[in-house]
Amino acid sequence: MKDRYDYLPNGYQETIKNGLNALRVFSHASYGVGTEEEQLNRLKHELDTADAVVIGAGAGLSTSAGLTYSGERFERYFFDFKRRFGIKDMYSGGFYPFPDVETRWAWWARHICFNRCIDAPKPVYPKLLELVKDKNYFVITTNVDHQFQRAGFDKSRLFYTQGDYGLFQSVNPQLQKTYDNEEWVMRAMEAQGFVKDENGVFQVPEDQSITMRIPTELIPHCPDDGSDVVMNLRSDDSFVEDEGWHRASAAYYDFLKKHENDHVLYLELGVGSNTPVIIKYPFWQMTLANDKAVYACLNYSQADCPEEIAVQSICISDDIGAILDKLKA
Secondary structure (H helix, E strand, C coil): CCCHHHHCCCHHHHHHHHHHHHHCCCCCEECCCCCHHHHHHHHHHHHHHCCEEEEEECHHHHHHCCCCCCCHHHHHHHHHHHHHHCCCCHHHHCCCCCCCHHHHHHHHHHHHHHHHCCCCCCCHHHHHHHHHCCCCEEEEECCCCCHHHHHCCCHHHEEECCEEEEEEEECCCCCCCEEECHHHHHHHHHHCCCEECCCCCEECCCCCCCCCCCCHHHCCECCCCCCEEEEEECCCCCCCCCHHHHHHHHHHHHHHHHHCCCCEEEEEECCCCCCCCCCHHHHHHHHHCCCCCEEEEECCCCCCEEHHHHHHEEEECCCHHHHHHHHHC
């Protein structure tokens, strides 16, 4: 049965449109107004007084939470892939031309398990929730690691624009559906020789006796027609935007429209230069269009804003977890 969201515009397309419009308006970069301490105090005030908080989250938020794709985590869980194939990090491994599907799906089982099926090593997402749980908030994110939901954010206030590690989609374009893959991940991890610790988290056994292949019979297929499946991650126009995705997109549009003239805090967390047109540029545009709006950019190395909205902006360059701790102090 249709509800009001079925009649609303596509929030993703609208935000992309806003982002593209921003490119025609803005010029030189600024770093906001005031010292870091003054900007931090201003951010505390905005969180306390804003009518609505729109959170835009990118990869930097998960990096702050310890979900790093290289270094110690990669060496611990993917040491064998590094040794055999020369893969240097989890991101590049997702594009590696593995010799067979059994090896490719072994890789993806690990990637999903250690980036989606466990809590992040550091409690950055719970800290963020503690700050906004009693606020009128909505989250748009390009992250695909499910950490907002794991931390307890209201699912009805979340829009995952680029997919979810926890979902498969069929290669059959007629099937515009997604399929939960957690049960398959658990079986594929056990088949590689990983063992669960006392907390139920898979670990490499002490003798490191794991395999880089899964049995052929474990290769995942679509439960509807038996076709091959791929990850539900946006990489080209074959990405499946299922019913849940469209509802979230419409809910995001609805939230923005309801508050477009209110005192809104556009809180950008860890958004880099890979997909600025989805979050960063639209936040700039919406701030410029509303003199009651405030744009806050929290980023370890890229905290800036356009000159045109400098007086409406807060830019803090530091680890996001550290900033959240200061906001709670």
